[in-house]
Amino acid sequence: MGRTAGFRMNPIRVIPLRVDPSPEQTMERFDPIAALARARHEFGEHGGVNMSIETSTTFTVLDPHQMPELFSGHLGPETGRDGCYLYGRHFNPTVYVLGRQLAAIEGTEAAYCTASGLGAISSVIVQLCGHGDHVVSSATIYGGTFALLHDFLPAKTAVTTTFVDTCDLAAVEAAMTDRTRILYVETLSNPTLRVADIPKLAAIAHRRGAKLVVDNTFSPLIVSPARLGADVVVHSMTKFINGASDFIAGAVCGTKVLINSMMDVHTGALMLLGPTMDPRAAFEISMRLPHLGIRMMEHSRRAQTFAERLSERGLEVVYPGLPSHPQHELLRTLMNPEFGFGGIFGIQIDDPERTNRLMQCLQNEQNFGWIAVSLGYFDTLMSLSAASTSSELDPDSQKAAGIAPGYLRVSIGYSGSIEQRWQQMVRALERVGM
Numbered sequence: 285m286g287r288t289a290g291f292r293m294n295p296i297r298v299i300p301l302r303v304d305p306s307p308e309q310t311m312e313r314f315d316p317i318a319a320l321a322r323a324r325h326e327f328g329e330h331g332g333v334n335m336s337i338e339t340s341t342t343f344t345v346l347d348p349h350q351m352p353e354l355f356s357g358h359l360g361p362e363t364g365r366d367g368c369y370l371y372g373r374h375f376n377p378t379v380y381v382l383g384r385q386l387a388a389i390e391g392t393e394a395a396y397c398t399a400s401g402l403g404a405i406s407s408v409i410v411q412l413c414g415h416g417d418h419v420v421s422s423a424t425i426y427g428g429t430f431a432l433l434h435d436f437l438p439a440k441t442a443v444t445t446t447f448v449d450t451c452d453l454a455a456v457e458a459a460m461t462d463r464t465r466i467l468y469v470e471t472l473s474n475p476t477l478r479v480a481d482i483p484k485l486a487a488i489a490h491r492r493g494a495k496l497v498v499d500n501t502f503s504p505l506i507v508s509p510a511r512l513g514a515d516v517v518v519h520s521m522t523k524f525i526n527g528a529s530d531f532i533a534g535a536v537c538g539t540k541v542l543i544n545s546m547m548d549v550h551t552g553a554l555m556l557l558g559p560t561m562d563p564r565a566a567f568e569i570s571m572r573l574p575h576l577g578i579r580m581m582e583h584s585r586r587a588q589t590f591a592e593r594l595s596e597r598g599l600e601v602v603y604p605g606l607p608s609h610p611q612h613e614l615l616r617t618l619m620n621p622e623f624g625f626g627g628i629f630g631i632q633i634d635d636p637e638r639t640n641r642l643m644q645c646l647q648n649e650q651n652f653g654w655i656a657v658s659l660g661y662f663d664t665l666m667s668l669s670a671a672s673t674s675s676e677l678d679p680d681s682q683k684a685a686g687i688a689p690g691y692l693r694v695s696i697g698y699s700g701s702i703e704q705r706w707q708q709m710v711r712a713l714e715r716v717g718m
């Protein structure tokens with residue numbers, strides 16, 4: 285039976301990315317959307333402007349001698365030696381293309397896309413830590429990551445975590461031990477938007493032989509952590525990167541050595557824990573990357589406008605684009621300025637009942653946005669952090685993280701016009717006497 289195997293027409297092409305984060309190179313300005321444009325040259329099998337979706341879970345080898353080489357990891361994507369694919373949990377061509385695009389926007393050598401953000405985060409931690417190792421983590425992190433480090437990993441793997449205020453570099457230094465393998469932070473912390481001083485944190489981690497792992501979910505394109513010294517960048521692509529609240533997805537961005545180690549058939553956390561992204565999801569998400577830059581700019585423009593107007597009204601607004609934010613100047617030195625300060629702001633409110641009344645009015649009377657967890661959607665999403673995505677933190681940990689009991693987190697959307705949305709906000713504030 286004659287056949288033409290797809291990989292002969294479309295052999296794996298490893299696109300060299302200009303990525304050595306040497307000190308001189310990080311000085312020159314990194315342009316994530318230019319890097320993405322360079323990486324996007326995948327055509328469909330009939331020459332379509334879009335790539336084709338490869339749904340196969342398994343792949344034929346024309347030469348049976350290739351099979352052992354694929355299993356040993358000597359042949360295949362990210363090895364530098366072209367070959368065919370092996371099996372969909374290992375590498376799938378469509379998911380691999382999305383991974384290369386993520387590597388491009390983060391300026392890393394390689395990236396791998398996962399079925400969820402937490403799948404990416406947990407796999408990286410398990411890959412880099414052995415039994416009994418130690419993590420130093422920011423005290424203000426996504427609740428699911430907090431639960432993973434605080435409850436799950438100590439019980440299952442004896443990996444323990446010391447939580448510190450990572451804005452206090454002396455406290456970070458003091459928490460590092462000989463067993464510390466990971467220093468873990470979010471670029472903009474959830475939900476209080478504290479800014480991680482990535483170059484200084486990287487220096488501390490590297491002095492102690494640890495890796496700096498940065499969750500960049502809140503600030504894709506805005507900050508390029510790997511260009512500032514981070515070793516691994518993780519994403520929940522469920523949020524801004526996908527942007528339509530219709531896929532759960534994640535990514536690990538790092539060196540080829542790291543990604544290959546995570547795909548090792550004997551010892552790779554991604555290969556063996558199996559948080560595999562479906563190629564149909566990878567295709568959909570890759571179709572939204574070309575307008576990620578435009579979306580981030582508009583999210584930021586609107587968040588900046590609302591943060592300024594709400595502060596003028598006398599509310600205690602938390603937004604890194606306001607000069608009153610404690611790390612406003614720091615973020616200015618770290619960011620790619622054309623994308624603004626991000627699409628999320630918070631309002632410190634003491635009484636959670638007041639926050640609930642405000643959200644109810646904003647949603648049910650004004651149609652300003654929706655009471656829902658998550659973020660990075662085209663409509664506005666609002667949540668009371670203490671009762672939702674930070675509820676994994678006990679009240680003391682919430683206090684230490686600077687989260688007021690009624691802290692309202694707003695992920696500002698770009699549907700509707702700014703003035704229409706502002707009028708809705710003003711009417712809701714008036715209704716609840718704020």
Ligand SMILES: *Cc1c(COP(=O)(O)O)cnc(C)c1O
Pocket residue numbers: 400401402403426428429470474499501502519520521522523532533534
């Ligand atoms: C949502 C989120 C996660 C978890 O991602 P999932 O895609 O829901 O698994 C991790 N980190 C941050 C900052 C998040 O907002």
